[in-house]
Amino acid sequence: MEHDITLTVNDTEHEIAVEPRTLLVHTLRDALGYTGANVGCESSLCGACTVTMDGDAVKSCTVLAVQADGTEIETVEGLAEDGDFHPIQEGFRKEHGLQCGYCTPGMMMTARELLEDNPDPDEAEIREAIEGNLCRCTGYQNIVNAVEFAADRMETDAANRDIAADGGTDRTTDTVEDE
Amino acid sequence: MYPAPFEYERAESVEDALSLMDEHSDSITELLAGGHSLLPTMKAGLATPDVVIDIGEIDALRGIENAEGSITVGALTPYSAVDDSETVWTETAVFADAAHHIGDVQVRNRGTVGGNIAHADPASDLPAALLAADGTVIAHGPDGERSIAADEFFEASYMTALAEDELLTRIELPKRGGHAGAYAKKPSPSSGYAIVGVAVVLETDGNTVTDARVAVNGAMDHAVRLEPVEEALSGESFTDETITTAAERATDDLDTAMVMDDLQASNEFRAQLVEVYTERALDTALDRSSVAPPAAD
Numbered sequence: 001m002e003h004d005i006t007l008t009v010n011d012t013e014h015e016i017a018v019e020p021r022t023l024l025v026h027t028l029r030d031a032l033g034y035t036g037a038n039v040g041c042e043s044s045l046c047g048a049c050t051v052t053m054d055g056d057a058v059k060s061c062t063v064l065a066v067q068a069d070g071t072e073i074e075t076v077e078g079l080a081e082d083g084d085f086h087p088i089q090e091g092f093r094k095e096h097g098l099q100c101g102y103c104t105p106g107m108m109m110t111a112r113e114l115l116e117d118n119p120d121p122d123e124a125e126i127r128e129a130i131e132g133n134l135c136r137c138t139g140y141q142n143i144v145n146a147v148e149f150a151a152d153r154m155e156t157d158a159a160n161r162d163i164a165a166d167g168g169t170d171r172t173t174d175t176v177e178d179e
Numbered sequence: 180m181y182p183a184p185f186e187y188e189r190a191e192s193v194e195d196a197l198s199l200m201d202e203h204s205d206s207i208t209e210l211l212a213g214g215h216s217l218l219p220t221m222k223a224g225l226a227t228p229d230v231v232i233d234i235g236e237i238d239a240l241r242g243i244e245n246a247e248g249s250i251t252v253g254a255l256t257p258y259s260a261v262d263d264s265e266t267v268w269t270e271t272a273v274f275a276d277a278a279h280h281i282g283d284v285q286v287r288n289r290g291t292v293g294g295n296i297a298h299a300d301p302a303s304d305l306p307a308a309l310l311a312a313d314g315t316v317i318a319h320g321p322d323g324e325r326s327i328a329a330d331e332f333f334e335a336s337y338m339t340a341l342a343e344d345e346l347l348t349r350i351e352l353p354k355r356g357g358h359a360g361a362y363a364k365k366p367s368p369s370s371g372y373a374i375v376g377v378a379v380v381l382e383t384d385g386n387t388v389t390d391a392r393v394a395v396n397g398a399m400d401h402a403v404r405l406e407p408v409e410e411a412l413s414g415e416s417f418t419d420e421t422i423t424t425a426a427e428r429a430t431d432d433l434d435t436a437m438v439m440d441d442l443q444a445s446n447e448f449r450a451q452l453v454e455v456y457t458e459r460a461l462d463t464a465l466d467r468s469s470v471a472p473p474a475a476d
Contacts (some may be wrong), residue, residue, distance in 0.1 A: 001187075020185060020186070020187030044219055045370070058285050058288055062289070066187055066189070066233070126250070128284075132282065132284055132286060163225070178297065
């Protein structure tokens with residue numbers, strides 16, 4: 001028997017009927033067309049299928065679609081805004097954080113959670129964060145560099161936004177605390 | 180790798196879960212929490228339940244409570260919440276340390292404390308920590324609630340004292356003043372599960388160990404206490420020498436022929452690892468304790 005579920009993927013709400021045994025990764029890829037999440041080991045080890053679910057990085061091959069009912073999912077397709085790379089994507093490009101690219105969407109989504117929780121991670125923290133994402137090409141160093149690049153860029157972008165906000169006339173209550 | 184088809188039921192409350200378990204008691208039924216033990220098993224075809232009862236949405240079973248005398252951890256609390264909890268690190272460091280050692284970020288986000296303990300994988304990390312912390316498992320069944328001491332809970336590989344019609348709802352970890360705890364693990368390089376993992380909790384009075392609880396995962400078919408180590412520590416001053424002497428006794432009560440033996444480690448090698456990781460866990464506990472280091476010469 002199929003079950004009706006609601007998934008919000010990259011801010012778009014989808015109502016869909018799924019068989020209970022359907023894995024989230026297959027729902028995302030096959031039913032909804034978000035093919036960024038890759039199917040790698042299918043056994044919760046490689047991390048290629050990593051997406052965020054209500055902000056937490058999860059391996060979507062080890063979540064049933066019915067378990068994700070009502071959650072907000074972000075896939076790699078949700079990172080870029082208006083065609084501009086997200087700093088994480090920019091980092092992987094600039095620092096050559098990929099070769100074959102298969103692990104990359106999962107790496108990026110794990111980095112996404114890391115940088116939300118810890119905007120200025122050191123190298124050890126980055127390596128610990130990506131422990132559940134396997135790359136068979138790069139040896140990880142360039143991936144670590146890519147995440148460091150992203151952290152720096154996001155910090156700079158945030159600082160620039162603050163400057164722009166300070167210079168603007170429509171101050172919000174958010175900036176008052178900083179004064 | 181799709182799991183075989185099954186009927187899916189979602190429980191809205193503990194009572195609802197118990198009534199669904201009763202309703203499907205004639206079928207092969209599995210409870211689904213975070214799914215990080217069950218789903219891999221089902222995908223591998225090692226479990227083919229007719230009915231899966233999803234308890235993952237029962238919010239009352241999620242969270243860490245700093246109660247009088249104990250820390251209560253709801254069954255659905257993910258490992259990441261335990262690892263992130265200053266309260267758990269402060270009051271019962273061994274449990275937080277073990278949660279920190281599980282899998283990876285994504286696994287810790289989904290895997291649950293209750294699922295881990297109820298599944299009772301001999302190579303999992305929380306069982307020995309629960310033993311060392313002197314924890315209690317709370318289970319709900321048709322006749323209400325009962326408490327099961329950690330020492331009575333783990334019976335064999337994937338076998339616990341939980342009855343078929345019971346649901347693990349929370350665990351309680353006693354608070355200890357003047358304690359030091361740690362977990363040291365040799366993970367499998369491929370799966371991350373413990374080849375050996377040793378959990379230690381020491382109560383100290385000044386420089387003296389007044390009580391010790393030491394337990395190991397991965398060595399036997401279920402987590403077990405290492406009583407000779409506990410005896411060697413109790414009443415002694417907490418020093419490097421005491422630790423070395425105590426760790427040497429780690430396998431005194433273990434029947435080497437019954438120590439786990441597989442492709443990753445022979446039983447002899449595992450037995451040696453038990454001693455090494457007992458020493459490492461004790462070293463970490465000593466580093467974390469408030470025991471003053473001996474004055475420099």
